[in-house]
Amino acid sequence: MTRLFATSAVAALIAGAVSAQELNVAVANLSAYIDPGADHSNVGSQFYVNSMEPLLFKDPTSEENIFEPGLATSWEITSPTEMTLTIREGVKFHNGEDMTMEDVVWSLENMITPGYPARIERSKEFFGNITGVEVVDDTTLRIMSDKPEPLFELILAAQQAMILPKDYTQGLSGDPNATEESDFIAFRQAPVGTGPYTYAEFTPETRIVWERFGDYWGEQAPYERVTVRRIPELSARITALVNNEVDLVTNVPPDQLDVINGTPGFKTAGGVTPLFHLMYFGGGEQGEIITKELRQAMVKAVDRDLLNEALWGGQAVVPNTHTYPQYGPYFTPDIMTFEYDLEGAKEIIAENGLEGTQLPFYTDPVYYTNGLLAAQAMQEMWREIGVDIELKVVTSWNEPGTPGGWGSPDQIHNWSNPMYFADPHGSFGKMWAPEGAGMTRGLWEPSIGMDAWTAMYDEFRFETDIDARNAAFEELMAVVKEDAPFLVLYQPFESWGMRESLDWAPYPGHIPYVLDFRAGYIGDAANGITRATN
């Protein structure tokens, strides 16, 4: 009797934590900062859409690029290099101030020509072709590009183009009327946006608490409060779920799905993520240590289908080249860039006397789902062709130029190439365009020379004819195949575990890992919340 009482008392206490209108989420990784304009990480992507908004929304429920009014009520491409938008009125920031034209201009200008160094790279990747903004009248804004820009809408709907409060940010430090680096740095820990949830608490790497924003301009948030905690351990996350401590957990690998699905009252949902896990080989003057031939052999030696079968239960997608179905007419699945060919790999090794090469391979233990397992499996595959890999499990990417650091010439590292928007420029370009993240980190120097690569890339980037653009992309991929700077492994099959009454999964049009809890995008029978059907 006593025990029964104790048990139910404990159960009541636990249940108290998940009362109505509240959602508790356990994530594997939680960001160290909030700044949509500087961030492009998989971790960070999870935490923006609920609280911050761009001018245009991209309908996440559709794979196609369908745009809807966001903080702009309407827009028009007035010429190939010009776009005009009407700014929404009556929008409030979480600190109570109205969103004005001034905020919009300030936000965009700080992405187009950022004074804040942490945004320079994102600026080049997303706004490289955007030259400026111009106020036409109280509610009308014009955005100009250098070359004809076919991707205006995609760029303005990206996380990096979210609108932030000018006065609030400037007032965070130093001179309240000037935009200083220290303002942005302070903003990272005390973020404010216009979205349906406020950041009520943000403890880096530990916890985010979202609370319903009463003054939201659109449909009210379905939950009073959403608490996101970081539980890095997989088994601890799953236990917290089946023990009703949390309602939703992230990053459940395929071989654990049965544990959740086999527990009454719980289920998993997931899908193929628009993101590639990949390996890159060395960086900088990589030819010296990891020669082109060695790279080619190592690409050929990896049996990606076996990895998929063993680690993902065959549910991941192994692509032939760097392309996603979401690209629509620019989806080019037939280009053969990465091909398993063990004999070919062995021949290359033999011809070039590369047998017995030793290389370090750096990987984080948990950052990428199945990352360490895949690394250990590939270690065996490369041993097969006589390349000896020493696995280094690190919890950080070290300083550039030092052993194990970005761009050091003698290492292999796992990485990911997410689809930031549904165009080859939004994924391959984001990383491997001349201004792309992989290039600025010095991970690859194209053997045809940087100038030739830039010319080739621009030809593809600004081409408007579908066939011609795809042909240009194929040429780019031929260079990738020859140089083998990286190997695309697969699009992972990511899963989320949740209680039965929850109806949630990322939509096909979301960028990877977004935790979207806005009205219509999550259903919760226990709280009377319904999800829009797609």
Next chain:
Amino acid sequence: MTFILIRIIRAILTMVFVVTAVFFASRYSGNPIDIMFPEGLSPDEYAFWESYFGLDQSFFAQYVAYFKGLLEGNFGLSLTEFRPVTEIFAERLPNTIYLFGSAFLLAVAVGLPLGIYAAVERDKPISTAIMAVAFFGYAIPNYILAIFMILLFSFTLHWMPSSGNMTWVHFVMPTVTLAMAMMAWNIRFTRSAMLEVLNEDFIRTARAKGLREALVVNKHALRNAMIPIVSNLGLQVAGFVGWVVLVEAVFALEGIGSLIVRGALLRDFAILQFGVIVWAAVVIVANLIVDIIYAVLDPRVRIGA
């Protein structure tokens, strides 16, 4: 008096040394920028953050600046949370105190009586059972016990929350985990301390005089055994505070231990440095208390430097 002065000087030197070691070791081991940007930075961005955190200065210059701050009572700003580390520690300290305090009390309340019993009734089967528990409790790694409990009480039976520190219920399993090893240690130590005393001549004399066994045990043996037992408890604080790290990690409890681990993983130097200062202070004070107890309880003990 000189003895106390020497102790204080040694304590300060210890802290200075520990902080210095952590200061340089942590900087040689990496930096916060890499970890804050998990997918890397371009060289320009990298240079920006390096100069922002003052990490572009020489280690020595950083060290001088840090000690200047210390002398002014400034323990620095967290590199990840951009606020004073003292504030962050103040938020988390209560959790660690609850955890360690309740584990300590539990270990004493259970460990001492069982240890005494096992010594007095050393040949009874119950004593054997107690000692078996004591040995298992000490030999089973902390985290394995924690995992077993989580599997049983959270995953299977749904009686206990598995992680966090929201209510007192969340502290039950971490407390038991931490207390287990301490309790096992207490049983073993108390038993052998008691046995040692029970073998002394004056106990035999007391028995020979026909004193009742209960009186012998309570009045004579226990009183004498108390000196090593009490001082052992003090040492236990120093010896087991390290286990807090593991227990807080397994149960995702937001205390000082997990904060220090986070500081180390993120290379949040300010948190790390303040963390070891706090840690060393706790250990030093605990040791000091032991010595004082020794001196007070047993005047025969002369404490050398």
Next chain:
Amino acid sequence: MTTAETIDVTTTEPKRGSSQFWRGIKGANWLIKLCFVLLAVLIATALLAPVLAPHDPNAQSLLSRLRPPIGFEGYREGYFLGTDELGRDLYSRLLYGLRFTLLIAVIGSIISMLIGSIIGIISGYVGGIVDNVLMALVDIQIAFPFTLMALLAVAIFGTDLTIFVIIIGLADWDKYARVVRGQVLAIREAPYIDAVRVTGAGPYRIIRHHMLANIASPIIVLWTFGVSNVILLESSLSFLGLGVQPPTATLGSMTGFGRDYLASYPHIGLVPALMILVIALVFLLLGDWLRDTLDVRLKRQA
């Protein structure tokens, strides 16, 4: 060293020969005898791991991952403890894991013992400033959170086996130093040592022939406890992800990697965890028994 070689002084120190040790074992209870048998089996298994292991401990078989032990559905012939998350033979990994864990524990605790004993002897024998400095080192060691030290050391130096053993070896030395120093202090003032000194024996000879014999018993007892401490330490560090790099198996790292599968494939983590428990228990019980048998009092070593 030719001077005092012929001088032989009868001392009052107790002689404890190996015969007494054997008599001790014979008189021990069944539990201690069982511990000795287990110890012998563990050591033999660790030494013979390459012979006993049916498979290469690192050989993967990706399509046969996470197979259960013999007698369960899905068992794979020849892998009687099942396979792990990469399809490696759990039994073979267990044997090699035992080998590495014992290696780390024994060498690590010997390093601790050597460092600690040398510091303790010097500190106790020389005294004065040297003693103060060395004891200050002990203070520092105690005040320094070891987990943190290990974490930073691993980050700086990486984690190959050698470095890991050294890190482990630096964990425990303060205990030896304190006890040995106390013993040396006590012996230094003993009358028979004075007698030896009068005969003109140098410090080396005094330490070597007269003190070591006396401090040997506490060192042996401490070391036995030390091994079980170090095994727990190794497994805890590996659990926190600070152990030897994969694919090398230690019992601790096997438990650490196995914990992800505790809810679904518990055998991967439980088998090495039980093994750790057994080893720690054996050394702990033997240590306790040795302490009682050799009549060593280890006060003040928490």
